[in-house]
Amino acid sequence: MQSDKEEYRSxxxxxDKLIVKQIHLMEEKMCSELNIESCINNGSIHLxxxxxxxxxxxxxxxxxxxxxxxxxxxxxxxxxxxxxxxTQFKVAESNAENTVNPxxxxxxxxxxxxxxxxxxxxxxxxxxxxxxNIQVQLIENVKNIVILKKYKSMLNP
Amino acid sequence: MALQSAVKGKLISVIGDEDTCVGFLLGGIGEINKxxxxxxxxxxxxxxxxxxxxxxxxxxxxxxxxxILINQNIAEMIRHVIDAHxxxxxxxxxxxxxxxxxxxxxxxxxxxxxxxxxxxxxVR
Numbered sequence: 001m002q003s004d005k006e007e008y009r010s011x012x013x014x015x016d017k018l019i020v021k022q023i024h025l026m027e028e029k030m031c032s033e034l035n036i037e038s039c040i041n042n043g044s045i046h047l048x049x050x051x052x053x054x055x056x057x058x059x060x061x062x063x064x065x066x067x068x069x070x071x072x073x074x075x076x077x078x079x080x081x082x083x084x085x086x087t088q089f090k091v092a093e094s095n096a097e098n099t100v101n102p103x104x105x106x107x108x109x110x111x112x113x114x115x116x117x118x119x120x121x122x123x124x125x126x127x128x129x130x131x132x133n134i135q136v137q138l139i140e141n142v143k144n145i146v147i148l149k150k151y152k153s154m155l156n157p
Numbered sequence: 158m159a160l161q162s163a164v165k166g167k168l169i170s171v172i173g174d175e176d177t178c179v180g181f182l183l184g185g186i187g188e189i190n191k192x193x194x195x196x197x198x199x200x201x202x203x204x205x206x207x208x209x210x211x212x213x214x215x216x217x218x219x220x221x222x223x224x225i226l227i228n229q230n231i232a233e234m235i236r237h238v239i240d241a242h243x244x245x246x247x248x249x250x251x252x253x254x255x256x257x258x259x260x261x262x263x264x265x266x267x268x269x270x271x272x273x274x275x276x277x278x279x280v281r
Contacts, residue, residue: 037253043180044255061175061199075185077166092166102183121184132248145273
């Protein structure tokens, strides 16, 4: 009986730790989302300035490749690393040969703002991957809490 | 000592408004593969919800995609499909757009995580 009580207490302790971890992860995810938001806002301002310089339709969907366009590979990819059963991602440069410079879709001599927008969005990919990693940890933590709660309900204090 | 094993690099796909797609494609995540399938979808006011849903399901099925980025306001349109996706890979990340700031109360993952704080569950 004593051991049951001790086990119940230790399960409660672990649950407390997981809940605290949960709160921290939620806060981290929100901060990361806000970083992405500020990157997207800054990048969008530079895209708008480019539109002002080059013309309304010069920076639009119509310039993006479509299904009939020649195939090309992404220059920025993500690599998954399995760490203690948890997949964590990191940004990587692709070594494929058929990558393209996306700036060329919008012209050869594009304004400085397009270069700035490109840098900002490249930076935002790092925030995106960081946010995904936090999200993966958060989902794993939720699973652990659910399992532990079920186990706790089976114990008799 | 953590056990680590590296996996081959995979794609980041995006479903978003014009600026989000143009921006992330400028960042270099865009690809058109040999089957002529792009890893991005631009959503405008004329795009049908069924098209977005279909595209999301197609991205989920593709084994060369690890991360799906979707604007939160677009995710709201296909919330039932996003909530039904519980597999860890591909990871679905809801991102804000220039017109729609991030709202934590709408985020699928945060809502699931907040569900753990049900007071009745915690007391016992």
